Amino acid sequence: MVDAVGMRCRSCRGDAGDVVLDLGRQPAWDRMPWRDEPLPDPDFLLRMWCCRSCGLSQLCSDADASDELFGVEPRSVAEQSDRSIARLDAEGLVLPGATVAEFGSPHGESWLGRLSDAGMVTAAGRTADLVVDFYGLLHDADQDAALRARTASLAPGGTLAVQMLTLGTVLSLRQWFDLRHGHYAYWSLPTLDAALRRHGLGVHRAWRYPLSGGTILLTANRDPRPDAATLRLIDEERTVGVDDVGALCALQGAAESNAAALRGWLVSEREAGRTVAAYGAASRSVPVVSHAGLDSGLLSVVGDASPAKQGRRMPGTDIPIVTPGELVDSRPDRVLLFLPELADEVRETVPGIEAAGGRWVLLDPSLRVLEPALML
Structure with a gap:
């Protein structure tokens, strides 16, 4: 260390x-x-x-x-937003006439439209009954100031709702590629709870969802009374080792072994005469491509649905970013999917890959080839 x-x-x-x-x-x-x-x-x-x-x-x-180039919101992210807002509604936090403020991010569409449709009023320049943070917190370089700003945005009796990928998920699934520039904080539930308490809040409820391996929605307020399920989630993260520097260092070993395995697989595919492309020029794909030392000789192109990214190339390498149609036209034998949660969606929206005899390969974080008969 x-x-x-x-x-x-x-x-x-x-x-x-x-x-x-x-x-x-x-x-x-x-x-x-x-x-x-x-x-x-x-x-x-x-x-x-x-x-x-x-x-x-x-x-x-x-x-x-x-x-930052804005991407197209994946269906899985939009569906998770719907689930999270439904949960907040079930908790009695989405009330007609109540005020709402948002700390958003580039990782999905704003929640304000959905909450406004439910009758909530945007708190323009005022404190809010509900403050939502949709993957916004990690984008602030000064985390203490960020938590202070969110606390100051709350009206008396208000609730802060945060959706995030926790350190517990990153560590338990060895998702080392979730580290990237511009993402400043990797909070675990127990660490965030302690930080919130320094600002007069505390975690009141928390729920885990499967998106990205394990996404957490939590609520925090000035009178936190966590239930048994919330306390269990906090304890589970401690058990994984989020408070243990030695346990966290396992991410380094995963990075080295996964990158070597990916590069080795791509070399073997090339030697076997098979062309490999990829899908998803997302933020988490850049550390993978860079740490594995990939170029267009091993990974021909990366398809992406975002017009803002098409015609560009992956940072640090000569691998071009193309439209989904151009990806299909290149007739790859294998397509590496950097975002495994998109598997169902891309197989529906880009059927030409399998129709031409190609196969999708998940990076999850190890490699797994999807057979058409299993999902189509």
Whole structure:
């Protein structure tokens, strides 16, 4: 384990901690150059640092700022938003006439439209009865200020609702590729609960959903009374090892073995005369491509439904980003799906892959080939 000189915790300001995951120098995931822009791209250290004082695992240092390209919201993300809002409604938090504010992110459509349709009123410049954070928190470099802002946005008796991918999921499933530039905080439930309590809030309820391996929706308020199920979720994350620096270092081993296995598989596919492409130029795909050292000789193209990304290339490599139609026209033998939760959706919307005899391959985080007879 290595300490990061000069690092201060983004939440508690502590200066003692350990680097638990080091992916070396990588390009910024959100700077996707146009296809004809020459290499090399600027690269930056990509490391996860765990604070010894408060336990927050966080981005050690960031890349230079760039404009994030908005993607097309996947069906699975939209459906999860519907489930989360239905849960908040069942908890009595979606009330006609009540005020709502949002801290959003580029990882999906705003919830305000759905909540407005339910009769809630957007709190323009006022405190709100319900403050929702849809993957927004991790995008703030100053986590203490971010939590302070969310607390200050709450009306008396108000509730903060946060949807996030927790460190418990990242660690238990060895999802090392969830570390990337611009994502500053990797909260576990117990660590976030402790941080919220420093701001006068606490986790009141929490629910786990299967999206991205394990997405958490939680509510927090000024009088938290967690039920047995919520306390169980918090304890489960502790059991996984989110408070244990040694356990967190297992992410490093997973990164090395998964990257080597992916590259080895791609080499063997090329030697067997099979062409491999990929689908999903998402943020989590960039650490995978970079850490495995991939180029267009191993991965021919990456298909993506976002017009903003088409015609560009993957950061740090010459792999072009193409439309789904262009992906099908290239007639790949295998298509690596960087986002396994999209499997059902892309098999429906891009049927030409299997119709031409190709196969989808999930990176989950190990490789798994999908056979058409199992799902079609």
